[in-house]
Amino acid sequence: MTTAENTPLIDVSPLPEGLPARLVEQLTFLAEVDKLKTVLRQSPLAAAARRENDAEHSWHLALMVTLLAEYADEPVDVGHTVELVVVHDLVEIYAGDTPLYDDEGRTSQEERERAAADALFGLLPADQGELLRAWWDEFEARVTPEARFAKAMDRLQPLLLNWMAQGGTWRTPGVTADTVRARKSCIGEASSALGSLARTLVDEGERRGWVERGHDNTDPVVG
């Protein structure tokens, strides 16, 4: 997290004088979150030869929630689940997308993301900053059905992209089918039907040689 990254984008083109203070805070935040479009993930797009960014990923999750909520094992509030996925990656604007096998990065990830949440949500009017912070905390803690289903979509979406890429990040050195299966287990915790789908895709990917067979002891962190 450098100073340059924390310079609000709005400083490039400050808003005119005389606008209501609350609206200025909201617009400052809404300009700042444009940065989410520049945070690259590991996943390859299905539709183009480039990596996905966090804004595209978040939009894709919103549509997945809408269409797949019928498979949630517990009833979920679809609107609130969409809210969770729309905000779930915002902290990466300042904290970055922690690479999957960066063990050192992952150790400091929680601390960096909390500092990022303080800085980013602090741009908003206090009530809305607290609301988005609460949604992000809810997503991370996974203690509500909505957060569990949102997390399941967050794991299912890159699995679908890896399937479309006939491997994708499954081909990362050191990753095996068991690594992927462990990483995807949280899908089954929210939806037995989608957990079964995830296992089918990984099993078939393993059979086709899109992911290395066998077991390993690395942290199960692949997309």
Place this chain on the structure above:
Amino acid sequence: MTTAENTPLIDVSPLPEGLPARLVEQLTFLAEVDKLKTVLRQSPLAAAARRENDAEHSWHLALMVTLLAEYADEPVDVGHTVELVVVHDLVEIYAGDTPLYDDEGRTSQEERERAAADALFGLLPADQGELLRAWWDEFEARVTPEARFAKAMDRLQPLLLNWMAQGGTWRTPGVTADTVRARKSCIGEASSALGSLARTLVDEGERRGWVERGHDNTDPVVG
């Protein structure tokens, strides 16, 4: 709309045999919509030197709805308004983003978009295809408070990006401040506070020379 564009992405990597038919239709659609990440808009990002794509734009609108719904002049269901913005540009996957001054393109736009909606939403199970089609029709018709507010966000977001770019597409030859003001009038139809904001930004942009002064008779179609 070429044959190549209409070839479903899922054909690149067909799903395994034996999955439930309804789930296969849903996943076919969810893979296909990855193409929204490749549909470029005219608007420049605030955070990078490139044009925005439709998926990024749709995500940005979802967050704007969440934070700015308090300014709607009529009460709006925030969750449903988010649904509308998440799906509002999907038809552009097959129909493309019609360039702002492509008069011929704009004449055929409605017909092309209806054909695109038939093709794209037809990939889904019938009940969900009808649901998303109804949401898109609702957005286009602007007869509900949610659709009016969604449309206002669709016009306010590129205005914010143009402000951040100190002109952006306002600098398109032939565009004047009056062109932009006419284009933005629908913001005030959903929210007097945000309509006032839009006028302030355009007036100030005109004062600073970011958009040409004066009046013209072109179709008010600038972002």
